[in-house]
Amino acid sequence: MKIREIKEILGAELLCGECLDGDVFSACCSDMMSDVLAYVKDQGVLITGLVNPQVIRTANMMDMVCVVFVRSKIPTDDILELARESGIVVMRSDLRAFDACGLLYSAGLSQTSGDKHA
Amino acid sequence: MPDVLKFHFDVDGSDFSSAGEASVLVKKKLRQLGYPADIIRKVSIAMYEGEINMVIHANGGTADVEVGEKDITIILKDEGPGIPDISLAMQEGYSTARENIRVLGFGAGMGLPNMKKYTDSMDIDTVIGKGTTITMKVNL
């Protein structure tokens, strides 16, 4: 799935990042960065309701390419600046995390990048 | 005598918003130096977990990274409270972090086991009331 499609499916607002043509195969959702650090393998997208600089730094450490802030959370400029420096696409959506994940899952994004996405 | 590249950082324990900065810089440097992505990921995750620990559990400290011929060494040194029971602290899910840390997205008790998982060696030297030094190596 293209990052552009994620934006469309979630009706999300793009906050930073130019290239939306990158492909992502799987996503994860958590407000605990500890769990993201411990359990994420190759998920390219992080969906979270937590807003702080560590969200972006955690995504950077895990080589993730896109962060979606849900529940209408609005990241501050310094958070977006960090994302720009790391080349991470950031968007925000008014959806709740559960709904955002459900929509993406139904559209073919899962937690593991199986063969069907290869 | 092979060259060893060294990086030194002071990790501010009073400002949570900057926690993780040093690890981001190290990751950027290692990318510029052209190391393989899996090596960079191991080093950066292990260092990041340790850096966050110094901020939330030990009021900050210092981080040193030495990039050698055979391995990359990460040394995290703090003058915090020390770790009373290392084997307990190494267990997945064990955390002394309270709600004020959990709302920041940390405190699941996964950091130390994760540091062990992503490195080839990890040594914890801790003295109660004096501080903790964690030395980790990732083989190249």
Ligand SMILES: Nc1ncnc2c1ncn2[C@@H]1O[C@H](COP(=O)(O)OP(=O)(O)OP(=O)(O)O)[C@@H](O)[C@H]1O
């Ligand atoms: N540098 C340190 N100084 C003092 N105590 C520490 C230090 N690092 C870890 N600890 C202790 O070890 C426990 C386990 O650490 P660990 O990193 O595994 O989990 P956590 O930091 O509590 O949560 P998480 O890493 O999942 O966000 C901590 O809760 C804390 O009590």
Ligand SMILES: [Mg+2]
């Ligand atoms: Mg920790």
